[in-house]
Amino acid sequence: xxxxxxxxxxxxxxxxxxxxxxxxxxxxxxxxxxxxxxxxxxxxxxxxxxxxxxxxxxxxxxxxxxxxxxxxxxxxxxxxxxxxxxxxxxxxxxxxxxxxxxxxxxxxxxxxxxxxxxxxxxxxxxxxxxxxxxxxxxxxxxxxxxxxxxxxxxxxxxxxxxxxxxxxxxxxxxxxxxxxxxxxxxxxxxxxxxxxxxxxxxxxxxxxxxxxxxxxxxxxxxxxxxxxxxxxxxxxxxxxxxxxxxxxxxxxxxxxxxxxxxxxxxxxxxxxxxxxxxxxxxxxxxxxxxxxxxxxxxxxxxxxxxxxxxxxxxxxxxxxxxxxxxxxxxxxxxxxxxxxxxxxxxxxxxxxxxxxxxxxxxxxxxxxxxxxxxxxxxxxxxxxxxxxxxxxxxxxxxxxxxxxxxxxxxxxxxxxxxxxxxxxxxxxxxxxxxxxxxxxxxxxxxxxxxxxxxxxxxxxx
Numbered sequence: 001x002x003x004x005x006x007x008x009x010x011x012x013x014x015x016x017x018x019x020x021x022x023x024x025x026x027x028x029x030x031x032x033x034x035x036x037x038x039x040x041x042x043x044x045x046x047x048x049x050x051x052x053x054x055x056x057x058x059x060x061x062x063x064x065x066x067x068x069x070x071x072x073x074x075x076x077x078x079x080x081x082x083x084x085x086x087x088x089x090x091x092x093x094x095x096x097x098x099x100x101x102x103x104x105x106x107x108x109x110x111x112x113x114x115x116x117x118x119x120x121x122x123x124x125x126x127x128x129x130x131x132x133x134x135x136x137x138x139x140x141x142x143x144x145x146x147x148x149x150x151x152x153x154x155x156x157x158x159x160x161x162x163x164x165x166x167x168x169x170x171x172x173x174x175x176x177x178x179x180x181x182x183x184x185x186x187x188x189x190x191x192x193x194x195x196x197x198x199x200x201x202x203x204x205x206x207x208x209x210x211x212x213x214x215x216x217x218x219x220x221x222x223x224x225x226x227x228x229x230x231x232x233x234x235x236x237x238x239x240x241x242x243x244x245x246x247x248x249x250x251x252x253x254x255x256x257x258x259x260x261x262x263x264x265x266x267x268x269x270x271x272x273x274x275x276x277x278x279x280x281x282x283x284x285x286x287x288x289x290x291x292x293x294x295x296x297x298x299x300x301x302x303x304x305x306x307x308x309x310x311x312x313x314x315x316x317x318x319x320x321x322x323x324x325x326x327x328x329x330x331x332x333x334x335x336x337x338x339x340x341x342x343x344x345x346x347x348x349x350x351x352x353x354x355x356x357x358x359x360x361x362x363x364x365x366x367x368x369x370x371x372x373x374x375x376x377x378x379x380x381x382x383x384x385x386x387x388x389x390x391x392x393x394x395x396x397x398x399x400x401x402x403x404x405x406x407x408x409x410x411x412x413x414x415x416x417x418x419x420x421x422x423x424x425x426x427x428x429x430x431x432x433x434x435x436x437x438x439x440x441x442x443x444x445x446x447x448x449x450x451x452x453x454x455x456x457x458x459x460x461x
Contacts, residue, residue, distance in 0.1 A: 010053025015082035087114030107171035112220020
């Protein structure tokens with residue numbers, strides 16, 4: 001049984017400052033709290049539900065008349081502090097121990113609010129009695145006064161009181177439910193996550209497709225420590241703007257900021273700045289914003305069947321061909337190029353019917369696509385994929401063994417799986433990239449639970 005007391009009210013405004021009126025915020029917190037206890041099936045009464053003036057006698061009478069003089073009644077008197085301090089504190093009665101007060105402070109701390117102390121205060125004229133009437137006159141109930149922060153704090157209390165008061169109220173509700181050993185569930189439809197055994201900020205962030213930094217910021221966390229049952233707010237991803245300022249890219253296995261920057265014709269520095277990233281680390285499912293002015297390269301439409309593309313930093317013929325749904329050979333042919341070398345600002349003709357970038361076509365089940373890299377030769381490629389030079393020549397209608405960087409080859413594959421022996425310096429990403437597959441595919445094929453490898457380990461590709 002709970003009695004919630006919204007401190008002050010009516011002609012008694014309580015403390016006022018920095019856009020906060022104590023009586024109003026006390027009532028908001030109390031109403032939220034009462035609704036939550038009702039949702040959880042706990043009997044609850046409020047001393048006031050409107051902006052009315054209550055003298056101490058009226059307030060005590062309403063508390064004691066709610067469920068009678070019963071030690072199982074918990075009284076929660078909600079207040080906002082003043083006096084230039086910072087953080088939350090709880091006052092409890094001389095007749096009680098500090099257990100409930102400590103639990104309340106602990107849950108409030110998990111929201112990111114600073115905490116001060118749980119304490120008792122004695123009446124100077126009679127130290128056997130409580131100083132505050134809300135504890136002194138409500139025996140034998142368990143009465144606590146919760147001061148959620150200072151409205152004149154020189155630190156962050158003012159901002160937090162304005163933005164997170166519901167979170168503080170929810171923290172008190174959760175503490176009371178745990179104190180009474182009653183089942184607690186977060187608010188229905190709340191965008192929250194309840195920490196379970198084995199969780200870490202990294203694992204939670206990954207499962208929610210957010211970053212650790214975003215998760216910590218949304219919950220005012222100053223470190224990575226979590227406790228079982230802790231309720232975390234899930235940061236909301238902003239919807240892409242309708243003004244076309246950026247496009248959204250979702251990080252996949254094997255991605256890096258460098259590869260994303262190169263694919264979208266931008267730089268790592270620009271992506272870091274545009275996304276306010278504190279590091280270049282990425283997590284699968286993370287959303288990266290790509291400035292729209294670089295997401296699709298600038299082209300002009302002259303007369304005829306071609307677009308004009310101006311070469312930018314980081315470009316190569318393969319990237320341009322893939323972006324515009326054509327081939328390196330076709331680009332070299334229509335531009336009379338004798339080599340794959342490009343220069344900044346160079347104008348390249350691109351077939352107009354390929355102007356919309358598309359994903360590479362899915363290869364036949366009997367072939368994989370391979371892009372020729374510096375140092376490649378047909379013998380090395382054939383050996384890597386357990387095939388022969390002649391089979392590659394035939395599959396690609398090649399008349400010679402000559403290759404060009406960026407050239408796309410169809411590599412015939414057999415039903416016999418390729419194996420790879422792990423060497424010093426290897427990692428799953430590098431191996432996946434070498435064999436044109438994904439980290440997830442290799443892990444799945446080999447039953448790997450982590451990315452850890454050991455020298456000499458045999459992998460099925």
